[in-house]
Amino acid sequence: MVDVRKEAQKLKTTLHAIQAVLIGAERRQVEEEAVKLWLGKLKATSYDTDDLIDEWNTFILKFRVSNKVCFCIPSPSFCFTKIVLHRDFGIKIKDLNKRLQVIAVEKDMFSFNLNTSKEKPPYHLVVGMGGIGKTTLAQLAYNEQEVKAFFEKRIWVCVSDPVDEVRVAKAILEALTGVARLPLWLNSRHCTKWESLKHSLKCRTTGSKVLITARKENVANIMGSTSMFPLGQLYEEQCWSLFSRVAFFGRTTDDCKGLGDIGRKIANKCKGLPLAVKVLGGHLQFKKSKEHWQCAGQ
Template sequence: MSIIGEAILSVSVELLLKKLTSAELLQFARQEQIQGDLMKWERILLKIHAVLEDAEEKQTTKKSVKIWLGELQNLAFDVEDILDEFETEALRKKLLLEPEAEIEGRTSILSPGSSEFNSMVRSKMEEISVRLQDIVSEKNNLDLNENSMGRSGKVRETLPTTSLVNEAKVYGRDRDKEAIMQLLLRNENVSDGVDVIPIVGMGGVGKTTLAQLVYNDVRVKEHFDLRAWVCVSDDFDVVRVTKTILSSISDVTVEDSDLNLLQVKLKEKLFRKKFLFVLDDVWSENYDNWVVLCRPFEASYPGSRIILTTRNQGVSSMVATLPTYLLKELSNDDCLCVFTQHALGMQDFSKHGNLKKIGEQIVKRCNGLPLVARTLGGLLRGKYDPNDWEDILYSKLWDLPEEGGGILPALRLSYHYLPPHLKRCFAYCSLFPKDYAFRKEEVILLWMAVGFLQHEITGKRMEDLGHKWFQDLQSKSFF
């Protein structure tokens, strides 16, 4: 299965569980006396869902797990089909109960009786029940572990970021750096409190690198009394972030875990001091946590700043006091320098002319993302055989070995935090050809046609809901 296939499977199981607990389906199940069967299906799917993350990781090394996931995908489609039939039959019965005048002209369409429906569906249900039981039995023989740590327990597969950077290996960010520097070094404040500068961009575009360049600039060190770097990541833990800031500006390890004591100490340290804090890789849109975190900052000297990096414009809108800085992709020339620096240890192909043409083609596939250029360059480090380079050139990016670099962890993390309905909509977009120019209205109509929007309607037209979901994906840097 491809990564997109895995994504659709994860979301399919989640949506099946949601369908099985819907009020409409439960009412229909009670009427048809199939509630016990559906409850059994739910219990089995919950057990499968608990090990699905481990299975998707192990399928790359265990063929038996890969086969099991394929069988599960086919079964999930069949379960979804029969649940859709239940919903259709429930609607049919509801219409038949309406006054005859309202359904005049439709009786011929709705004439099949309940007995015919039951006889047809019962055999399907028995078959699915057997297949579900077989899937569970096979699962027990695959040594799959349950994800007891919850959604965020295993998501971070990359190392946390630090403030250190090798400026000699950074290309094409001078103009971006100076734009941020101008915002940092201005003395006046836009807001009553500490001004926040969000740097927003898709995964792998270089937000952290830009923040590192600014953080280590000599002008910043002279301008601010205190500096601190915090890799916030997926877990916006106010206590942990506060403790990290306090440890950074105190040069001692802080052992306290009481938020009140931590914030009181931090407020004392910040009193009449001008600071720069970098909060890197922020995901949470929890406004209350943000307000609590910022309380000690009010004691600081005017001109204090926070740089916040995020892939989500929703986070930026929540915290920004200064204009959001949208970080764009590198130019092809700068991306080529990043690639050659990591592949060959130099900025060009002067000593390896036989690799130049292949290298330039590889860099075009990087689409201006320095993370991709760095990772592909790292995979080719010390390899000077053109055949090795062609293997990378003609390999799909998704097929590259995950242990070879940070591409997949970086991009999977973005996908991981989408809610199930957006995961499914985004995974569907993999059906479009490479370099396809997405047209919002077309995509929304296709989502409607395959039924992605109809189960989520809450007083909104499907077109309006699709428009909102497209905007949500766009704001999170997926389009």
């Protein structure tokens, strides 16, 4: 039986080692066909890794669902299937590791320059509770014309729940090898995972910036953030201003009669969260009767 955990760790370690030379490889592929072919093999293996992760996540989901319904006697057929799939997954990840090992050996033959700069890219942290507008602010910064003009490449990575460190590292790797062109925005609820994610950010050049959005301020200490921007809740008047712009958009003065006081009460119940204000405002935008508005405010 293949040790899946051991093979997965080996896969992650090899990916990190290859990431250390990606910048140099990307520059050389323009003039060297062999380097271009090497990067192509790396991308193909990266795609297969993604497929394998999806397959494993699907299996885990089915396993959890089965555990909930099989509360009495577990099905022997499912137990056998679980063993077979676990073995098959182990074989596949072992095969991926063999392919990556070959790629790693070829990497050494090219004598790529390591990115040994000791300068740490400044980590900027936007912190606040869910729905406060962290993602919106990050998107505004990402789409700013001056940002687009200054940075040669931008990467956007969303760290989902649960955290999949291999997938995150692979997403960054793909962006740097030209598979994707995304901003480097990182978002996660699991602060304990940030330390390991820092290794995926070592592939950088001088002047790189990393913008992180998180719900907890201790991410700043873990990542060594050079600046932190805490987002607070909207004031009462700000809530009402945003709500009225959304809910009353395109309406005539007559349409809005009698809805102002109800709307203020609804806006106040959003507790200063922009996302809640916009969702409720959008929901009521096409509701004309007071009854609908009063129902939403309850």
